[in-house]
Amino acid sequence: MPTHDVTNQVPPLVGADITTHPALLEGLHREGAGWAEGEVRELGELGNSSHWQQAGRLANEHPPVLRTHDRYGNRVDEVEYLPQYHDLMRTAVARGLHGAPWADGRVGSHVARAAKVIAWGVADAGHMCPISMTYAVVPALRTTPDLAAAYEPLLSNAEYDPELAPPLTKRGLIAGMSMTEKQGGSDVRANTTRAVPDGDGGYRLTGHKWFTSAPMSDLFLTLAQAPGGLSCFLVPRVLPDGRRNAFYLQRLKDKLGNKSNASGEVEYDGALGWLVGDEGRGVATIIEMVNMTRLDCSLMAAGGMRVGLAHAIHHATHRQAFGKALLEQPAMVNVLADLAVDSEAATTVVMRIAGAVDRGVRGDAGEKAFQRVALAVTKYYLCKRLSAHTVEALECLGGNGYVEDSGMPRLYREAPLVSIWEGSGNVAALDTLRAMAKQPDTVEAFFAELELAAGTDPRFDDALALVRKELSDLDDLQFRARRTVEQLAMLLQGSLLLRHGDPAVAEAFVASRLARDWGVAYGTLPAGLDTAAILDRARVQ
Ligand SMILES: Cc1cc2nc3c(=O)[nH]c(=O)nc-3n(C[C@H](O)[C@H](O)[C@H](O)COP(=O)(O)OP(=O)(O)OC[C@H]3O[C@@H](n4cnc5c(N)ncnc54)[C@H](O)[C@@H]3O)c2cc1C
Secondary structure, three states, X not given: OOOXXXXXXXXXXXXOOOOOOHXXXXXXXXXXXXXXXXXXXXXXXXXXXXXXXXXXXXXXXXXXXXEEEOOOOOEEEEEEOOHHHHHHHHHHHHOOOOOHHHHOOOOOHHHHHHHHXXXXXXXXXXXXXXXXXXXXXXXXXXXXXXXXXXXXXXXXXXXXXXXXXXXXXXXXXOEEEEOOEOOEOOOHHHOOOEEEEOOOOOEEEEEEEEXXXXXXXXXXXXXXXXXOEEEXXXXXXXXXXXXXXXXXXXXXXXXXXXXXXXXXXXXXXXXXXXXXXXXXXXXXXXXXXXXXXXXXXXHHHHXXXXXXXXXXXXXXXXXXXXXXXXXXXXXXXXXXXXXXXXXXXXXXXXXXXXHHHHHHHOOOHHHHHHHHHHHHHHHHHHHHHHHHHHHHHHHHOHHHHXXXXXXXXXXXXXXXXXXXXXXXXXXXXXXXXXXXXXXXXXXXXXXXXXXXXXXXXXXXXXXXXXXXXXHHOOOOOOOOHHHHHHHHHXXXXXXXXXXXXXXXXXXXHHHHHHOOOOOOOOOOOOOOOOHHHHHHHHOOO
């Protein structure tokens, strides 16, 4: 005799393609990669399939383990991952989410990859860290053609090869980045790791890095103080003769989230490294990598919003309260529509920036200049929004959202990370203002893009005039950094939505985000908007 019936619980969302939202596909076509739609859709379905959802869950419930020594006391410095982690990596590499676009001459290859990152990210965020770094390392390596010629083909090859072996003997390579030290991560110029020329074309690096993620990677871009100043080095984990480099893992961080990804502390004890770029130009060199990882932070933020929103809408569709589905309750409609507006704006802007990256790589200087400011403001704003967005999406599931089975706690723990690494909030905001001050062409390119929407809506024009005024006043600009950058980010999103977006979404965005008819929490949109159209578009198709 059953003691209770289960009623009013929502069916699982697993199996549905929840990431390839219309805004993603429209952006894909608009930015020149319509040819990839089939692959993007396929990856979206795959990522949310029960097989890959389980792989992602297991990889997070059983985080990697550090083995510093073997049974005889020899140092081995190995990190053991669950097979599911390697499977996730293998799939991401096989689908070209790592360095593949750099070897793909097709127009739109970086746009296609961006959409695939969003689509596949639903399986697990942790392994996207090394995937992203492997993508991002290429532009930095290209500053040194010999190194790029040797390693780029393996960083873009679609084979995942986790074996411990000299890099040039492998079928494919994974790259990491080692900048942060105990005394400072944002202020990398304070690095104390030293690099001494070894007289044989290399350098010997000695120092301690406080954060180095994916420490089982094959190659690391590492910052160290050379005789000519802070410089960037390529450090292999295994030396060309097969011996291990003097790269010792001290411990793995016990992190809030991002559990499937290992983040280690590393002791460099005379480790071999090869100079990338010029001596003394370490920051300028590694920033080429950081810019690309910032793109991925923004993609992951847009993807995270989409996943949270999809779960929230799904729950509200099937859950009844007070005699009606939650989706029919006006207060819930406001919350969901407000979340949907940010999610759609985020997807639209990251696809536009991916298009700029693609065209910039192919020599379009105007797009490169636009990307400099557009990416900086977007990285700041989307990564900051993601945490609030995820909390609200979680709350839409009520108590069920607070329970691990729902998957929402994993999203929640992941959310703050994209805002911390690759330039924490303030640093990202200040960096935007610095770029604008140092490179006036980037400001022109950015405002030229905003101007494309001028005249379409007086509320947009007013917000644009206001931000111009803010920027013309240099007093206390650092104090106002977040506020100004936030306005720039919202103007960019608004201009794109007005030009290309769904009219109902654009109207809600302009009314709330630009004309400021809005509250503090989500769910404070003004009355009179076409929320049915907004939610219809946001529903899992
Ligand atoms: C899970 C994880 C993985 C990581 N993986 C890597 C990795 O693989 N490689 C790597 O090199 N690093 C990695 N990091 C480190 C990360 O990049 C740094 O934590 C980050 O850059 C911030 O540096 P910090 O922790 O030293 O903080 P700090 O630089 O001390 O900053 C602390 C706070 O002060 C703010 N701040 C700093 N300067 C200013 C200023 N001038 N004005 C106003 N506010 C300011 C920052 O925004 C931040 O909020 C990782 C971090 C985490 C959490």
